[in-house]
Amino acid sequence: MDLNLDEVEKICADLYLRALQLLPPDIKAGFSELQRTETDATGQAILGTMVENIKVAERTRNILCQDTGIPIYNITIGRNVAFDGAGLKEAVRRGAARSTRENSLRSSVVHPITRKNDQNSCGIRVPVIHIDFDDREETVSIEMIPKGSGSENGSFLKMLLPSDGITAVKRFVVDRVIELGGRVCPPTIVGVGIGGTSDLCMHLAKIAATRPLRTMCEDAEGAKIEAELSRAVNELGIGPQGLGGRSTSFAVHVEVAATHITQNPVAVNIQCHSARRARATLTPGGIAFS
Amino acid sequence: MAHHVLEMPVDADQVRALKVGDTVTLQRTLFGIRDATQIHMFDRGRTTRLDLKGHAVIHTAPNVHRVAKSPAAPAGYTPFCIGTTTSMRMERFTRPLMEREGVRLIVGKGGMGPATQEAFRDLGGAYLAIVGGAAALETTWIEEIEDVDMDDLHPESLWKFRIRDFGPLLVGMDAHGGSLFDRVQADVASRRDAVLAGIGASE
Ligand code: SF4
Numbered sequence: 001m002d003l004n005l006d007e008v009e010k011i012c013a014d015l016y017l018r019a020l021q022l023l024p025p026d027i028k029a030g031f032s033e034l035q036r037t038e039t040d041a042t043g044q045a046i047l048g049t050m051v052e053n054i055k056v057a058e059r060t061r062n063i064l065c066q067d068t069g070i071p072i073y074n075i076t077i078g079r080n081v082a083f084d085g086a087g088l089k090e091a092v093r094r095g096a097a098r099s100t101r102e103n104s105l106r107s108s109v110v111h112p113i114t115r116k117n118d119q120n121s122c123g124i125r126v127p128v129i130h131i132d133f134d135d136r137e138e139t140v141s142i143e144m145i146p147k148g149s150g151s152e153n154g155s156f157l158k159m160l161l162p163s164d165g166i167t168a169v170k171r172f173v174v175d176r177v178i179e180l181g182g183r184v185c186p187p188t189i190v191g192v193g194i195g196g197t198s199d200l201c202m203h204l205a206k207i208a209a210t211r212p213l214r215t216m217c218e219d220a221e222g223a224k225i226e227a228e229l230s231r232a233v234n235e236l237g238i239g240p241q242g243l244g245g246r247s248t249s250f251a252v253h254v255e256v257a258a259t260h261i262t263q264n265p266v267a268v269n270i271q272c273h274s275a276r277r278a279r280a281t282l283t284p285g286g287i288a289f290s
Numbered sequence: 291m292a293h294h295v296l297e298m299p300v301d302a303d304q305v306r307a308l309k310v311g312d313t314v315t316l317q318r319t320l321f322g323i324r325d326a327t328q329i330h331m332f333d334r335g336r337t338t339r340l341d342l343k344g345h346a347v348i349h350t351a352p353n354v355h356r357v358a359k360s361p362a363a364p365a366g367y368t369p370f371c372i373g374t375t376t377s378m379r380m381e382r383f384t385r386p387l388m389e390r391e392g393v394r395l396i397v398g399k400g401g402m403g404p405a406t407q408e409a410f411r412d413l414g415g416a417y418l419a420i421v422g423g424a425a426a427l428e429t430t431w432i433e434e435i436e437d438v439d440m441d442d443l444h445p446e447s448l449w450k451f452r453i454r455d456f457g458p459l460l461v462g463m464d465a466h467g468g469s470l471f472d473r474v475q476a477d478v479a480s481r482r483d484a485v486l487a488g489i490g491a492s493e
Contacts, residue, residue: 042311042460049421057426066353066373066425104370106353106445150376150422170491178478182400182471183376185422228489235485237477241399241421243460244474274423 001138001284003083005091008142011280011287012095015144016071016121017103018289019278020063023054026213027250027275034187034240034247043245047187050240050273065274068105069146071096071127072210076143078136089129092142096120096127108149140282145210147271154184154270157202162264169194169266170229173252176268177233182242185272188249189213190233193267194222196257205269208253210277217254226254240273250275293458296395299344302414305394308461310468314418315457316346319436320397322449323347324375327440328383332390338439338448343392346418349375349399351445354435367435369451373425376400377417385409401462401471410465417463419470431456 031051038044057064073092077083097120100107107119109126121127156176160168173192191209193201208217217223229252239245250273259265281288291311296304298319308314321342330336353371357363377398384406387393394415396402399422410416420428437450463469486492 045458045460046421049424049427053421053424053427056430060426060430062426062429063353063371064426065423066350066371067423104353104355148423167491170489171486171493174482174486174489174491178482181475181478182422183378185399232485232489235481235488237474237481239474241419242401242474243419243462243470244477272423 001081003081003088003140003282005084005087007282007287008088008091009095009098011142011282012073012092012144013099013102014289015142015278015280016096016099016105016146019144019146019276020068020105021057021061022278023064023275024212024277028054030213030250034250038245038247040239040245042243043239043247046240046243047247063105064276065148066106067148067150068108068121069148069276070109070152071121072130072145072147073127074130074132074143074145076132076134076141078134078139080138081140085131088131092127092129093122097122138284141279142282143277143279145277148185148274151184151188151270151272154180154268155202155205156268157198158266159198160264160266162262164264166225169264170225172266173229173268174232174236177238177248178236180270181238184270185274186238186242186249187240187247187273189271189275190229190249190252191269191271192226192229192252192254193265193269194225194254194256195259195265198265200257201265201267202269204255204257205267208255209269209271211253213250217256219256222254222256226252229254298346300394301344302394305414305416306465308416308464309466310461310464310470310473312461313458314461315455316397316453316459317456318453319345320451320453320456321345321347322350322352322372322451324349324351324446325379326443326446327448328380328387330440330443332383332386336440340437340439340448340450344394345392346395346397347387347393348397348420349377349380350449351375352449354445362434365435365438367438369429369432369435371425372429372432374399374420374422374428376422377402381405384415385413388413388415397459401469407463407467407469410463411467414465416461416465418459419462420459
């Protein structure tokens with residue numbers, strides 16, 4: 001299969017708008033579950049407003065939240081796919097810029113020092129592009145995540161000591177969730193990275209925060225901790241928007257990586273209730289959006 | 291806990307009647323304001339021709355479409371996606387906003403701090419919490435962009451919206467020292483140790 005870069009540009013443009021307009025099914029199911037378990041009247045009312053917002057966005061073809069975020073594209077390339085790598089990155093960039101222009105999206109991306117906004121959602125090293133490979137035959141998937149800033153600002157890294165143990169890791173996560181309160185637009189997905197190097201640890205937290213609900217950490221120890229922490233954060237009483245209630249988070253997700261004998265790193269990255277994500281899968285048979 | 295429908299503008303007595311936990315629906319007029327608007331108004335001494343006396347302001351930088359001026363778009367803009375930003379960044383402007391411009395209500399997300407609480411108590415103001423991230427819905431409460439001033443700061447201009455059934459909003463801070471945000475924070479702090487003990491992570 002030859003990867004057609006004009007097609008990739010068009011898909012990347014479509015995915016940006018699609019992600020901003022439609023929440024994925026697992027997040028909608030997550031809302032229903034929280035509505036079943038929320039006992040606080042204010043919490044219930046706020047969840048109701050959020051669910052109504054999802055419906056209004058679908059009905060009026062509006063975007064869910066005014067924050068168009070930082071565009072992230074995760075590309076996974078299978079076997080027997082021919083492509084021009086440098087051209088692929090350029091096509092992704094053109095797609096994000098095109099979507100911004102054609103849909104009059106607010107460009108939320110600026111130069112980090114001059115704060116200049118090129119009004120195309122692009123800048124140095126942005127869109128963030130991750131390219132990975134798997135063993136599917138003639139298949140390419142492109143996932144688009146517009147990462148909102150309110151929740152992205154809820155990011156932390158701590159190089160704990162081995163002697164601090166896993167208890168310090170858990171305490172760190174709970175304390176950061178408390179510190180953030182309503183600022184990160186709860187209910188959230190709390191992404192936790194454990195292990196790796198400092199940069200890998202932070203990246204694990206992002207993978208965890210943007211992983212679909214009802215998926216589990218592949219490492220059994222990591223899965224145990226995510227189950228524990230998922231229960232714990234919803235006993236804190238922060239609630240939707242930080243105004244009280246059980247529904248602080250849809251879930252806590254953990255991703256792990258091996259680390260150094262002298263290290264015990266933990267990272268936190270939060271995804272807000274506008275947990276936007278859209279995917280296209282390309283095969284010789286055509287394109288499927290999900 | 292009462293529900294109040296407020297036809298804007300309002301006076302101090304109407305605002306002092308609001309209590310933390312009450313809900314509010316605003317009618318008629320709402321002004322949009324953000325960081326840059328207030329930096330220019332209060333740090334750089336700019337004034338506005340718009341009359342904010344007795345009115346509510348919302349912390350926003352809206353997504354709008356630029357269109358030709360017409361009776362339906364008197365300012366040359368139509369609303370596209372209007373959402374709310376985190377209020378806390380604008381904490382130091384609450385008092386001047388109330389003292390100089392006569393603003394009575396602030397609509398925002400995430401709550402505000404002690405300086406705002408004091409200004410509310412001294413001057414008669416309240417904070418109305420909106421659901422952050424529910425911008426598509428919020429936009430349906432805005433009928434028209436009636437006017438805009440300081441548009442060189444676009445999108446952080448001073449916006450005048452015509453609204454209808456804007457809410458329900460939750461009274462998060464009132465003129466009597468009440469703050470839902472403080473209350474929740476204290477409650478969360480009191481639960482922390484038990485939660486940590488439950489996962490074997492006590493200090
Ligand atoms: S944190 Fe998320 S829901 Fe809240 S304003 Fe930002 S993007 Fe929207």
